[in-house]
Amino acid sequence: FNHRPTFSNLVLLVGAASSGGLVAYADSKSDDVADKPQGPRKKKVVVLGTGWGGTTFLRNLDSRLYDVQVVSPRNYFAFTPLLPSVTCGTVEPRSVVEPIRRILEKKGGDIKFWEAECFKIDSANKKIHCRSNIGTNLDGDGEFLVDYDYLVVAVGARSNTFNTPGVVENCHFLKEVEDAQKIRRSVMDCFERASLPYLNEEERKNSLHFVVVGGGPTGVEFAAELHDFVTEDLSKLYPSIQHLVKISLVEAADHILTMFDKRITKFAEEKFVRDGINVKTGYKVVKVSKDAITMQNPATGDVAVPYGMAVWSTGIGTRPFVVEFMKQIGQGNRRVLATDEWLRVLECDGVYAVGDCATINQRRVMEDISEIFRVADKDNSGTLTVKEIQDVLDDIYVRYPQVELYLKSRQMNGIADLVRTSKGDAEKESIELNIEEFKKALSLVDSQVKNLPATAQVAAQQGQYLARCFNKMKDAEENPEGPIRIRGEGRHRFRPFRYRHLGQFAPLGGEQTAAQLPGDWISIGHSSQWLWYSVYATKQISWRTRALVISDWSRRFVFGRDSSCI
Ligand code: FAD
Structure with a gap:
């Protein structure tokens, strides 16, 4: 093992019995602070990726609250919207990248960065397996483990060839x-x-x-x-x-x-x-x-x-190790990692996902839409007036801007237009719509509403939202009934993520x-x-x-x- 200064805090666990080999462990407690008096252990946050999602999360996170480690095969952030300009020399490559260590240094906290790629997430044991292709450990394979309390997956996507030959x-x-x-x-x-x-x-x-x-x-x-x-x-x-x-x-x-x-x-x-x-x-x-x-x-x-x-x-398309992870957690039939509206990976404790590698589960969206209907249908008659439906629609637009975008892109702004997609004969005026019919129309829209677009805008807003949740997490845990608890039993403490299209x-x-x-x-x-x-x-x-x-x-x-x- 080449004990390089940058990896001085790699602790070797000799005798990892199952493998019979040596496993390098990235421990965030460095030797020089080991003897100092320690406060209560900070929760470990591991961030995968230094792109739009990961970097925005890191920039907005209060890093004093957590023990933060970052793993990414590239030690810089790249401003992707200017990449087409780099192809023809309008802008130079170095002008669109910022070293991640410079970004982390500005945070002032003690954030660790490992230039390596994660190749396996072991969510059952809350560990990730990483591989560096620039440094080697005793096995010479450059592999090491990092454990986490919270994992933020922001690894983006790869180009999709649709298996086209050549x-x-x-x-x-x-x-x-x-x-x-x-x-x-x-x-x-x-x-x-x-x-x-x-x-x-x-x-x-x-x-x-x-x-x-x-x-x-x-x-x-x-x-x-x-x-x-x-x-x-x-x-x-x-x-x-x-x-x-x-x-x-x-x-x-x-x-x-x-x-x-x-x-x-x-x-x-x-x-x-x-x-x-x-x-x-x-x-x-x-x-x-x-x-x-x-x-x-x-x-x-x-x-x-x-x-x-x-x-x-x-x-x-999805990165292969993310596909493996999805199989492991029962999401094998999906295209990208599904999260709830709080960006928590479904059925997976402590794992969050932002950006191109994730999508917000539409089933939850439909549950929410049904709830909006239930609340609007005060007399429980199963029908809503046009005015009530307009209110419902306004509420849905606020919560799900992508529904509005979808409708507008198809020139379907009004109620009548929307209902025509399912009923075919709705009149513009004086109709009292059957709530089930209207829901059918909306589910039809919903099934066609694409997931949030894979853009830097979405990834950055998600990174920022998640960092704000992390910053308030401790507060919220200590005051669970406080003002930020906006929903009833069983719901998360924070407002759900809402995308704002700019x-x-x-x-x-x-x-x-x-x-x-x-x-x-x-x-x-x-x-x-x-x-x-x-x-x-x-x-x-x-x-x-x-x-x-x-x-x-x-x-x-x-x-x-x-x-x-x-
Ligand atoms: P990325 O920004 O791709 O970051 C992924 C990070 O994960 C990288 O640091 C990568 O090195 C790291 N990583 C990869 N594999 C691993 C691994 N195994 N372990 C750990 N880390 C890993 N969007 C816009 O909104 N506006 C635009 O004008 C625009 N123009 C674009 C132009 C081009 C040419 C391209 C390619 C994209 C453009 N986009 C634009 C889209 C935008 O770049 C992406 O949506 C955005 O980068 C997604 O952010 P992300 O954080 O999910 O992923």
Whole structure:
């Protein structure tokens, strides 16, 4: 065992009889404080992940109250919304990351960080199994155990290939900072390859065909960035081949940006067509080989298209060790970890989950909605008047903004519209609706309401909410009937988590952005681009990254983007 200073508090438990080997134990009590008088033992909080959920939790947690340890394979926080800008050199990689130790140092508390990945959660014994790939223990496998009283799982998600053959081997993903760096190098390699003297015109063309698979916000933003990079910078440096460049955006659905308002979708599609980006909607990629991407369309059948570089951005999937954990706790049939509205993993004591790896269980949502109905139906008649239903609906909207978002996105704002989805003949006025019918309509809506979107916004709000609960946990335990106890028997002490949607952006290139803000406020164009700059500068995690990002943007305006292959 290499007794490195950073791991000086690793206590070796020799003779772990079951394995017959040596198990390293990450104990948060370091040697130098062992002799000092100890107060009552603080509860151990272990945080998995240093992304949006984990970092926001840590920043808001009162770390004096707990013995906190953080485990993550990356020792920095990455500002993911700017990753598409990193792919083309608009922003440098170091400008979008902040070392986690710097963030923890600012907390002033004694928080431990282990650069390692968790590969198993043993919730029965409240331990996690971790593996470091930079340091080794006596066994040489870098494995160690960490025990916890509370575990916060914030490990995000991985890219989802939907088992499409050849994707892992031949496509780039855009999930991590390293991915963005690889894409940047690969774009430049395609241009340099296409400039080589021994290639024919067809080969040059193929090398300069960039395919983006997935018409969601990430795919669209990358396609727009790449188009700007080519037209504003590379066309001047590679004048003889610039006419051969082709960017294709492939989407299986009928439109791109389907999670945005229809006006934004339409504007984006029309702008891309004007810009010469080849938007191929209704095409599903079924295979990727070294030289060609095969797409399927009901009208054309299979089409194989040669390409130079492909970026796969079709969605996210669950990390394998989380899948194993879900099987262990009886959630094997789910897609992501299910929590209740207090972000506690269902049927699992002391484990919480936030961000992309978790979802709030919809069954509980329906239970809550039923409760709202029960309360509204004061005379127990089983029917509600239109006015009462409007009140119920208002209450549901406040508690579940995603229901309102869903209805609005389908232009179903009023009661009559909603009921028509289940009854077909409801009149707008003077109807007294059967409560069961209305519930049916709502459950129909509910089953279609997607889980909270997998966004930084959701992860950060969940991290902040959970930290606030943790900060009040001791108080609440000591005063269980106090003012924060808002519900009756059997309910948790805190208000449930409520997501507040603050709007979303879709940068479309050429200094134009589409913004969809709360209250159905849509803005598209140059002014929204400046709003985008201001919001993302403000949202930076530190003054250092804020200064770096703003200076990168200014550098790009003055000198253009850097096209070196480093
Ligand atoms: P992450 O931020 O992904 O963090 C996961 C953390 O867990 C990482 O630190 C990782 O290293 C760590 N980890 C992984 N495996 C393990 C393990 N085994 N053990 C311990 N730790 C582990 N959202 C927006 O709201 N707006 C945007 O504009 C936006 N743009 C985006 C652009 C791109 C290119 C991408 C990829 C995402 C974008 N998102 C955006 C989505 C947003 O980044 C995610 O929803 C958000 O990162 C989720 O936060 P998280 O904490 O759940 O996971």
